[in-house]
Amino acid sequence: MWQKNFAIASVLAALFTIMTHAVAGIYKLVDENGHITYTNTPVKGGQKLQTSSSETRVVAKAMTKAPLTIGGFPKVTDSQQKKRDINRRQILESELASETKHLVEIQQALNEAIKNMRSAANHNTQLLPDTDVSENENINKLRKQISLHERNIMALRAELGNR
CATH class of the missing domain: 1.10.287 (Helix Hairpins)
Known part of the structure; x- marks a missing residue:
């Protein structure tokens, strides 16, 4: 039983990570010298270039509506x-x-x-x-x-x- 719960929790954690990354977008970081760096991972002080509040809401809504399954990604x-x-x-x-x-x-x-x-x-x-x-x-x-x-x-x- 605990193995089944562990497997389900692992799948959910992996899906959450994938979905979070899918809506991560591109971040722009300007340092104190005005140098600009782009990254696809959130960084402290970085500005997200792609507006994704609607994307984030879609993911959050999908996650709260029903348990996620492999095919449960928001459409x-x-x-x-x-x-x-x-x-x-x-x-x-x-x-x-x-x-x-x-x-x-x-x-x-x-x-x-x-x-x-x-x-x-x-x-x-x-x-x-x-x-x-x-x-x-x-x-x-x-x-x-x-x-x-x-x-x-x-x-x-x-x-x-x-x-």
Whole structure:
């Protein structure tokens, strides 16, 4: 008897986990330096990009109406799912456009910083020691930001490719 109850509890826990993940959506986290990271798992301080209050209500309502079985997932009509998919795609495409714009801006800033550093070196300009160090730190910071935006763009493209 306890084995049957344990099996049922295990199935219910697995289904709850799957359903929770199914409505999890995409989260956007902006750190104190303005760096943006996207993830499909909830993070402290993250903003959920896909509105899913109706999705969450559907899942919660389905869970309270009847015991869940393997086939007990909430159903949505094809037109409802299509609307959700279109909305999600628009959000992802908007975020991709924003990330691409930021990447281009930071790449331009990096190119300008490198150009200025080379120009100063070519003109044998006497730089203060702190200036040279801060220029290198600025270039490293810009390179890290570029790397972050490139990772975000890859993640967004991968997610768009999954739909």
